[in-house]
Amino acid sequence: MSKIGILILLTLVCFTGPEPAGTYADPFGAEITIRPDGTFKYSWHFDMTGSWTSGKWELHGDTLKLKKIPVYDTLTIENQDKRYIKDSLVLSPDQTSNRCTNIEFLSSTISSGGQNRKLPDTLYYIRKDKLIAIKNGKLQTRKVKGFWTGKKYRPWYVKK
Secondary structure (H helix, E strand, C coil): CCHHHHHHHHHHHHHCCCCCCEEEECCCCEEEEECCCCEEEEEEEECCEEEEEEEEEEEECCEEEEEECCCEEEEEEECCCCCEEEEEEEECCCCCCCEECHHHHHHHHCCCEEECCCCCCCEEEEECCEEEEEECCEECCCCEECCCCCCEECCCEEEC
16 A cells, blocks of 8 residues: 555544444433435423424534424415415425425414524534534533432433
8 A cells, every 4th residue: 555545544534524424312211313415303302392493414523513493384364265375385394395385374473383482502522422512612512410309410412
């Protein structure tokens, strides 16, 4: 093997960062699925409510950056005579863009779940199958009290 080939091989082995693909969960009902194609899906569920967010991710060394990309539906607005007035973009209740009516849109807004109702953090430090949120330049490692009890939980996501 040539010197250049060995140098390239060493560079790939020594300087490739962590592989983030997989599903991570936290103790508070949230999951982040990082897909190898550069997309992610975040979901959060608590009791009878929930939220989801999707988008793209980038890896910079050991830091994962999430960028949400909203999914929109086209809402057709009509007057009382059912005549077309205009179209408007609204957040979709699912991951497929569709055309919807006023009634469909209103029923999705009063549901107990939907898109971007609880957003994920945008920066995470990756360490040993964990995603640790970075807020204001600081790792979020302090344990957090649970909702119903005084028990403290780790705030980071663990790979499933």
